[in-house]
Amino acid sequence: MAFLEISRLEKSFGPLHVVRDFNLDIEQGEFVSLLGPSGCGKTTVLRMVAGFETPNHGAIRIEGRDMVRQRPNQRKIGMVFQAYALFPNLTVAQNVGFGLKVAGVPRREAADRVAEMLALIGLPDLGGRYPFQLSGGQQQRVALARALAVRPRVLLLDEPLSALDAKIRVSLRTEIRAIQQRLAITTIFVTHDQEEALSISDRIVVMNGGIAEQVGTPFQIYNHPTTKFVANFVGTLNTLPAEVVDPSAGIVRVGGQTIRLPESLERAAGTRIGLALRPEALHLGTAEGREVVLPATISDVQFLGSVIRVRAETQGASVALDTFNRADVPPPQVGSPAQISFSARDVIVLEH
Amino acid sequence: MRSAKLWSWIALAAGMLYFFLPLIGMFEFSLRARRGEYSFDAYANVLADPRFRETFGYSVLMALFTIAFGILLVVPTVFWVRLKLPRWRPFIEFITLLPLVIPPIVIVFGYIRLYNTSSWLPLTGSAMGTNLLLMFGYTMLALPYMYRAVDTGLRTIDVQTLTEAAQSLGAGWITILSRLILPNVLVAVLSGAFLTFAIVIGEFVLAALLNRPAFGPYMVWMGSNKAYEPAALAVIAFGVTWVCMGLIQLVTRLSKHTRAQHR
Secondary structure: OOOEEEEEEEEEEOOEEEEEEEEEEEOOOOEEEEEOOOOOOHHHHHHHHHOOOOOOEEEEEEOOEEOOOOOHHHOOEEEEOOOOOOOOOOOHHHHHHHHHHHOOOOHHHHHHHHHHHHHHOOOOOOOOOOHHHOOHHHHHHHHHHHHHHOOOOEEEEEOOOOOOOHHHHHHHHHHHHHHHHHHOOEEEEEEOOHHHHHHHOOEEEEEEOOEEEEEEOHHHHHHOOOOHHHHHHOOOOEEEEEEEEEOOOOEEEEOOEEEEOOOOOOOOOOOEEEEEEOHHHOEEOOOOOOOEEEEEEEEEEEEOOOEEEEEEEEOOEEEEEEEEOOOOOOOOOOOOEEEEEEOHHHOEOOOO | OHHHHHHHHHHHHHHHHHHHHHHHHHHHHHOOOOOOOOOOHHHHHHHHOHHHHHHHHHHHHHHHHHHHHHHHHHHHHHHHHHHHOHHHHHHHHHHHHHHHHOOHHHHHHHHHHHHOOOOOOOHHHOHHHHHHHHHHHHHHHHHHHHHHHHHHHHHOOOHHHHHHHHHHOOOOHHHHHHHHHHHHOHHHHHHHHHHHHHHHHHOOHHHHHOOOOOHHHHHHHHHHHOOOHHHHHHHHHHHHHHHHHHHHHHHHHHOOHHHHHHO
16 A cells, blocks of 8 residues: 555546546655646646645545545645745744644744754754745745644645746755655655656656646656657657558658667558657767668757757758767758668657 | 926925815814913813713723724635635625715614614613624724725735645644734734724714714714814814824834735
8 A cells, every 4th residue: 555545536627627537656755746737737636635625536545544534734744835935924933833833842842843944954044034034945945844844744845946046946956855855755746847857756747638647757757758748748859750661560661761660550551650759869970779870951050068959850850869069079060961860779659 | 397396386385285274273273262372271171071081981992892803803804705705805895895885874773773672682772782883883884994904915915825835734724814814914904903993083973873972972062062172172183093194104114024025
């Protein structure tokens, strides 16, 4: 039995079906991200776990006990909001200690816990300040400390980094992950940012239209997306036009060459399909182990420092690929002819 | 440019004259109780009158009860409407504005008809019951101001997210209202409270028709029976109102955390 079980969860707002048959088991201490575009139902799932929305159907169990009937303030679930939601009339220390005071924790014990929490988030000296005297990143760290101070069973993070600057976003997400691992607290993280989800999660749930499209580790999600939506939403995807030759053997023709894909295809011979490839699976020029070589024309070059992002036209499609920058090799010229190579093993075959 | 400025000064001066001339005249008149010289005799007479102290004390007490009852009624209502019934807001707002268009005389006759000694709830049968009725009436007269003030105060904070944050930390409704909502709208509540105070101190119709010994009826009685004292009384009443206004300004500036709301 998993620590947190969500089974057959359904939620509608009027005629709008926001969450459909959502199932997820989370182990104790696991960090799971709900990833998806806005309106995919990820926040609604989180709010149902917190108790702010009531599901139309389904169960949410923590350690085997159903939570659906319990009020939000009985669930012992910590939550961090996108808008920080610090209490403006209380100091940082009073904010962090709010839940402890509500729970009736003795004053000295509460003060110790507050100090411990402020040390944990690296702001030990700011207890006397008011929220308006803090930066956005500091406020969100205080919100995290406030949620953790009451030792919740589950921590919910509702796009906690979206309102912050790019640099603070990266440093704070690393910090959140470190704190989560140190406390081994079961965490659900909602985000629409794939990089965030990929970098800090144990597992990712990619959601679309109220459905969990795929559940897996970041490695699985990125390298083996099972649906077209997941493949497109997570990372960049190139599509090359191809024609099915022998579906059972997985043989297709692309640019006059026949290649054998790692899997068989469920399409009739002669159907035109798209071959999906990650930018890092494509190589500029020829290389050993990349048996498919296609002629191409360079259409755009972006110098990004350590990486050069190249766009090239081939077989009537525009593809993106990355090459590492090397000081002794000048970047390719726009309009010049080139060769693109890849391995049939790297082609992602999508279910639909 | 220069002439525009000149004209605005002239307009300001005319406005000041319009407002202050009657006041100055009244103040001057109130000092003339002694023949041939200025004195504060009228003020001394007023302050020495035991009925002044009784009625003023009664009205202050009524004002305090009205404020307390108004806060208990309005703050949770505004909070709940903002949180759970946002669609009802225009409707509730309309109801709170009704006291501005319905004359108090209508209200008080309604009260007397509904709660007279032969009714199902004979509130007018005892002094305490009538006091209670008067307090309800005052609360209603102050409702437009109190509701507006608190509603504006709540607009400056994210009620829903703060409530949810408090709930996830284990807080119940009473804790949320007393430790979060009320402190955050305290400035608004206080400005509503001072307006309520000013209304209750000067109110005549409800108190007179319910026959309670309030300050308003006393002022009217004084006006019809004395010469200089009513002017002195009016100056005192103005003073009380202005002190209330000054206090509103003061508490608005004093609150420490309000800057956070204006980020």
